[in-house]
Amino acid sequence: MEEKIVKSVDRAPTISDVARQAKVSRATVSRAFGQPHLLSREMVAHVRAIAERLGYVPNHTARALSTGKAGNLALLVPDITNPFFASLMRGVQSKALSTQYATFLADSDENPDLEDVLIAKLAAQVDGFILASPRLPKKTLLQHAGRRVCVLINRDIPNFARILVDGAKSYEQAVEHLARLGHRAAAYVSGPRLSWSNGQRLRAVLAAGMRYGVKIIQFATDRPTFEAGEACAAGLIESGTTAVLAYDDLLAQGVMAGLARHGLSVPEDFSVVGCDGVLATRTYPPLTSIAIDCHSAGEKAVELLVDVMHDKSSSGKRIVLPTDLVIRATTAKPRPVGRAYHPLMPGSPKQTKSE
Amino acid sequence: MEEKIVKSVDRAPTISDVARQAKVSRATVSRAFGQPHLLSREMVAHVRAIAERLGYVPNHTARALSTGKAGNLALLVPDITNPFFASLMRGVQSKALSTQYATFLADSDENPDLEDVLIAKLAAQVDGFILASPRLPKKTLLQHAGRRVCVLINRDIPNFARILVDGAKSYEQAVEHLARLGHRAAAYVSGPRLSWSNGQRLRAVLAAGMRYGVKIIQFATDRPTFEAGEACAAGLIESGTTAVLAYDDLLAQGVMAGLARHGLSVPEDFSVVGCDGVLATRTYPPLTSIAIDCHSAGEKAVELLVDVMHDKSSSGKRIVLPTDLVIRATTAKPRPVGRAYHPLMPGSPKQTKSE
DNA sequence: TTGTAGGCGTTATCAA
DNA sequence: TTGATAACGCCTACAA
Numbered sequence: 001m002e003e004k005i006v007k008s009v010d011r012a013p014t015i016s017d018v019a020r021q022a023k024v025s026r027a028t029v030s031r032a033f034g035q036p037h038l039l040s041r042e043m044v045a046h047v048r049a050i051a052e053r054l055g056y057v058p059n060h061t062a063r064a065l066s067t068g069k070a071g072n073l074a075l076l077v078p079d080i081t082n083p084f085f086a087s088l089m090r091g092v093q094s095k096a097l098s099t100q101y102a103t104f105l106a107d108s109d110e111n112p113d114l115e116d117v118l119i120a121k122l123a124a125q126v127d128g129f130i131l132a133s134p135r136l137p138k139k140t141l142l143q144h145a146g147r148r149v150c151v152l153i154n155r156d157i158p159n160f161a162r163i164l165v166d167g168a169k170s171y172e173q174a175v176e177h178l179a180r181l182g183h184r185a186a187a188y189v190s191g192p193r194l195s196w197s198n199g200q201r202l203r204a205v206l207a208a209g210m211r212y213g214v215k216i217i218q219f220a221t222d223r224p225t226f227e228a229g230e231a232c233a234a235g236l237i238e239s240g241t242t243a244v245l246a247y248d249d250l251l252a253q254g255v256m257a258g259l260a261r262h263g264l265s266v267p268e269d270f271s272v273v274g275c276d277g278v279l280a281t282r283t284y285p286p287l288t289s290i291a292i293d294c295h296s297a298g299e300k301a302v303e304l305l306v307d308v309m310h311d312k313s314s315s316g317k318r319i320v321l322p323t324d325l326v327i328r329a330t331t332a333k334p335r336p337v338g339r340a341y342h343p344l345m346p347g348s349p350k351q352t353k354s355e
Numbered sequence: 356m357e358e359k360i361v362k363s364v365d366r367a368p369t370i371s372d373v374a375r376q377a378k379v380s381r382a383t384v385s386r387a388f389g390q391p392h393l394l395s396r397e398m399v400a401h402v403r404a405i406a407e408r409l410g411y412v413p414n415h416t417a418r419a420l421s422t423g424k425a426g427n428l429a430l431l432v433p434d435i436t437n438p439f440f441a442s443l444m445r446g447v448q449s450k451a452l453s454t455q456y457a458t459f460l461a462d463s464d465e466n467p468d469l470e471d472v473l474i475a476k477l478a479a480q481v482d483g484f485i486l487a488s489p490r491l492p493k494k495t496l497l498q499h500a501g502r503r504v505c506v507l508i509n510r511d512i513p514n515f516a517r518i519l520v521d522g523a524k525s526y527e528q529a530v531e532h533l534a535r536l537g538h539r540a541a542a543y544v545s546g547p548r549l550s551w552s553n554g555q556r557l558r559a560v561l562a563a564g565m566r567y568g569v570k571i572i573q574f575a576t577d578r579p580t581f582e583a584g585e586a587c588a589a590g591l592i593e594s595g596t597t598a599v600l601a602y603d604d605l606l607a608q609g610v611m612a613g614l615a616r617h618g619l620s621v622p623e624d625f626s627v628v629g630c631d632g633v634l635a636t637r638t639y640p641p642l643t644s645i646a647i648d649c650h651s652a653g654e655k656a657v658e659l660l661v662d663v664m665h666d667k668s669s670s671g672k673r674i675v676l677p678t679d680l681v682i683r684a685t686t687a688k689p690r691p692v693g694r695a696y697h698p699l700m701p702g703s704p705k706q707t708k709s710e
Numbered sequence: 711t712t713g714t715a716g717g718c719g720t721t722a723t724c725a726a
Numbered sequence: 727t728t729g730a731t732a733a734c735g736c737c738t739a740c741a742a
């Protein structure tokens with residue numbers, strides 16, 4: 001027999017369609033899906049049956065507008081191409097998925113203005129943000145945080161929920177490690193000048209250099225990229241240092257490639273230390289690196305975000321993640337004969353480092 | 356106590372706030388953003404100025420509810436950790452941004468079931484999908500495509516809008532290149548068995564091998580990862596081949612590292628060719644690779660998606676992107692003395708370093 | 711336990 | 727060129 005199921009083909013069924021068919025109010029239908037405990041068992045079953053016949057599914061957008069909860073979160077990164085952030089993303093997504101959130105990804109390309117725009121555009125569709133290494137000024141950040149929950153990764157601002165990867169101790173250990181091997185001068189190849197991580201790592205290296213009698217020379221880069229690391233090679237060779245501590249693995253890998261292109265080998269001519277541990281096994285020789293559990297950092301960020309959304313009181317929470325110095329094959333004693341092996345012939349065109 | 360910077364519960368400014376400040380109707384404000392051509396220049400400027408001052412940004416969700424368009428798209432990738440997909444993502448996002456779309460990112464971890472779940476969950480919030488190397492069975496794909504517009508990347512199914520990176524010619528050139536250098540036996544280190552790209556590349560290599568008199572041996576890997584490439588090294592050394600064509604750069608890089616760990620050097624002992632061009636300059640020696648413009652592939656995907664959404668007739672469109680064999684430093688003549696240098700002592704579990 | 715009615719922020723349809 | 731006003735689909739006090 002033909003049921004009297006009137007379903008228009010062109011339009012997706014709405015709550016009203018279901019209500020009409022079920023001969024109940026729209027509120028009842030709404031409750032049948034959102035708060036079934038407020039309805040009688042029979043009613044819930046009844047409504048859901050009708051809904052199923054009609055192919056009704058609650059409209060996510062309408063619900064979001066009405067409740068102000070989107071069921072989404074956004075992850076902002078400065079460069080998804082950097083394996084550290086890619087891994088972070090995986091951690092975020094896996095946790096988000098198991099917590100019923102969908103994830104927007106936005107790449108700010110290290111650009112604060114773009115970061116601002118992206119946050120603003122996403123704000124209405126998102127219950128919260130995970131901001132990885134945000135470059136935004138504190139003031140702007142506070143503004144956004146006033147509207148949407150924000151969890152910061154590697155930026156330390158009071159009253160913000162934040163996850164900090166504390167590499168200081170490991171960097172100190174790395175310097176000590178180099179000192180024990182006999183290095184007397186090392187370079188720190190920096191990451192983004194204004195990033196919290198960079199400041200923290202630089203300070204740790206400087207302090208440890210002082211303590212262990214290792215002279216530290218700083219090499220600035222604008223962005224932590226392979227190319228930037230590579231570009232440091234010539235300067236490193238000139239610098240009289242015998243070891244490099246890089247801001248991250250990508251830079252370290254670039255440095256290694258750059259050194260190789262100048263005919264130097266690691267660790268014979270230079271010792272190299274990276275950070276993140278995400279590229280460490282992917283280089284040859286395997287990179288001595290300060291390992292970070294990026295995946296769990298991502299998961300923790302989501303947990304913290306959910307935490308804060310659920311209970312505002314836990315905003316301001318500061319979670320510190322440990323790191324581990326993992327010694328692999330890129331660190332060794334410096335060349336015995338005082339000076340490092342120097343492949344650049346005097347007058348060679350490459351020799352254009354004169355300031 | 357610290358400064359009480361609790362920017363408190365100020366809600367985001369709405370269209371009404373702007374309208375009030377600008378002393379115009381909400382409709383006018385709406386037009387100033389959505390259809391400025393319907394307004395006088397002065398009015399647009401006026402409204403936008405006020406909006407900026409207030410920090411107003413159109414509410415994406417409300418707009419979506421009103422227009423029936425979500426204004427979002429989703430990119431699905433098998434592994435965001437792979438630089439190819441990371442670059443793709445950047446292309447997608449940049450184009451999406453300039454087209455007023457926000458981007459969900461979902462990582463299926465090469466898992467078809469997860470892929471299915473992710474698509475289903477995202478469907479309600481998205482106008483369309485960009486599916487990169489989808490592993491889903493055709494049937495399932497068709498199902499999803501019935502609900503939401505789908506653009507495929509590197510999967511060739513009739514009637515689907517799709518973007519194909521056609522590496523066949525370049526792989527043939529690569530084999531020819533190797534043949535001319537004098538190689539007589541080469542290995543193809545495969546990617547995902549069922550992926551379209553892998554099939555295409557494998558066929559091209561086999562055909563070219565036939566034509567140029569190069570014996571091809573296939574090495575299977577389950578996933579295109581650095582580790583998988585590395586794991587092939589021992590087998591490659593045993594295989595009697597003198598060159599490797601890898602499914603992608605990540606595998607190639609792994610292979611190189613694996614060879615190095617066995618004491619072999621590239622290109623002296625082995626020639627290596629990768630694909631994607633995204634890691635090529637980041638290895639040492641610089642990898643000979645088949646370059647793909649991932650970024651523009653991402654952009655093209657968005658364009659195509661928008662195209663199809665705007666005009667259903669252009670679904671089924673098949674866009675083929677070219678590739679380029681870029682010869683760098685990992686390919687050279689094989690060792691003159693018939694057999695390749697063979698560092699593995701018979702019965703030796705693992706050779707350390709013999710130099 | 712269920713219904714009524716107002717509102718979420720925009721866009722779209724008419725008028726003016 | 728601009729302004730009222732009704733949708734858009736759903737949720738949620740407040741009532742019954």
